[in-house]
Amino acid sequence: MSLEINNLTGGYAHVAVLKNVNFKAEDGQITGLIGLNGAGKSTTIKHVIGLLTPQKGEIKVDGKTLKSDRDAYHKKIAYVPETPVLYPELTLREHIELAIMAYDLDANQTMARVQELLKKFRLDNKLDWFPNNFSKGMQQKVMIACAFMTDARLFIIDEPFTGLDPLAIHDLLDIVEAKKKQGAAILMSTHILATAQQYADRFVLLNNGQVRAQGSLDELKSEFHMSNANLDDIYMQMTREGVDANA
Structure with a gap:
């Protein structure tokens, strides 16, 4: 198992954006991390790659933690951020x-x-x-x-389709599928729900810093009592729950 998040509470400056988050990204699977802006997707990713330190809980990648072996932990992760990070003085x-x-x-x-x-x-x-x-x-x-x-054993791709033309999106998905077949785990955060539904094996739905539901599409349909739903329908239902809760 490549990624295991247990009871993660964390955020910024002692403000808990994430509250008791638990999920796994299994080897040989694509896990879609789904949620509204501000739901905690980027904060979760920042904790996994080590940019943020958990207030509580534990994150393991292939059995390693940052505390147990920082170098080995980082080498097991490859990360594609939403906004490219490049060095102006370096060539390709x-x-x-x-x-x-x-x-x-x-x-x-x-x-x-x-x-x-x-x-x-x-x-x-x-x-x-x-x-x-x-x-x-x-x-x-x-x-x-x-x-x-x-x-890497875990590939994290955050909104990977931003700025890519349709051919490049197709090429990226081919590359992701190849890594999946080689046994790697892929955690993909995206708002393009049709693509997520087509390629991801399972989903983690974040809402207000908590895991609202997780599992395959069929398991999500059962959880939300929407037997004929697609991922977009389920996503919209989750957002309505958030609005109703704040009403």
Whole structure:
């Protein structure tokens, strides 16, 4: 099991955005992290990658915690943020070399692997260009290539389709499916519910910092008593519950 979150309470400056969150992202599965803006998706991800420290609870990745083995924990995670993070002074080649060093990867094997990714995203002729000057979509492709060239056990992709053209979205989903077949766990936060429903094996629905429901689509239908619903219907029902609770 790649990701296990137990009784996580956390947030910012002693304000608990997340309240007793529990869920798992299993090996060989895509888990969709679904919720309104402000529901706690990004805060959850920041705790998993170590940018935030839990106030309570525990996070394990492949059995490791940040406290038990920080380096091993981080090397098990590859992260594609919603907004690309690039170094203005580094070329595409140097970004790749930096990732190779960070993950202690074999340089020759990894360069052969990343060349396939760059070719898929039509970046293979831009190794000596500076990604900081690329378009938003091309920058996102750089982040995807640098993440998916690794041997991580958990891939976290936060709103990964932002700025991508339809062909690039198709290519990304192919890459995600390939990692899934290799046994990795994928945690995908997205508002594109039709795509999430088509590709994710299970879902975690966050509402007001808590897990409202989780499971397969059939399990969510049962939980919400909506036998003919799709994910969009269930999402809308969850949002109505939040409005009714605050009325």
